[in-house]
Amino acid sequence: xxxxxxxxxxxxxxxxxxxxxxxxxxxxxxxxxxxxxxxxxxxxxxxxxxxxxxxxxxxxxxxxxxxxxxxxxxxxxxxxxxxxxxxxxxxxxxxxxxxxxxxxxxxxxxxxxxxxxxxxxxxxxxxxxxxxx
Numbered sequence: 001x002x003x004x005x006x007x008x009x010x011x012x013x014x015x016x017x018x019x020x021x022x023x024x025x026x027x028x029x030x031x032x033x034x035x036x037x038x039x040x041x042x043x044x045x046x047x048x049x050x051x052x053x054x055x056x057x058x059x060x061x062x063x064x065x066x067x068x069x070x071x072x073x074x075x076x077x078x079x080x081x082x083x084x085x086x087x088x089x090x091x092x093x094x095x096x097x098x099x100x101x102x103x104x105x106x107x108x109x110x111x112x113x114x115x116x117x118x119x120x121x122x123x124x125x126x127x128x129x130x131x132x133x
Contacts, residue, residue, distance in 0.1 A: 002029050010036065017041050019078060027055035041076035091118050 002024050009015055017039040020029075025044050033040040034057040042061065050063040065072040073079060095114045101107045 002026075003032055006032070006036075006038070017076065019076075019080065025058075027053065027058050030055045030058040030061065033057065039076070041078055043078065087118075091115070094118065094121070 002020070006015065006018060015036075015038050018033055018041060020040075020042045022043045022045055024042050025048070029042065030040050031054070034055075040057060040061060044058070044062050044065055048062045048066070050059055050066060052059040061072075064075075091114060095117070099107045099110050101110045
């Protein structure tokens with residue numbers, strides 16, 4: 001699902017970087033991102049070898065990460081993906097993990113409604129605290 005998801009996102013917004021975990025460490029994904037001019041922030045496996053084997057982009061990422069993992073993490077802002085994970089976790093705690101609708105269209109509407117409610121609640125709680133001097 002990597003390519004269809006990235007393509008769908010590209011149709012709506014310009015994409016500069018894709019953050020992904022090690023499950024997406026495949027030369028096809030690196031080559032796809034390179035062809036579209038997207039910076040791949042995909043965590044490569046810890047036992048990766050810096051040989052091209054069909055993907056020069058992956059080779060560069062592996063070499064950079066093996067040389068200095070912390071510098072790679074900072075350069076690609078790899079820790080930022082946890083912000084999104086935190087939002088999804090909070091939404092699941094607030095509204096549950098399941099969708100009640102049966103039809104796909106209604107499932108999408110239900111998820112949009114939950115996201116809108118989450119955004120509204122976040123705005124309300126942010127505005128209720130006094131601002132720091």
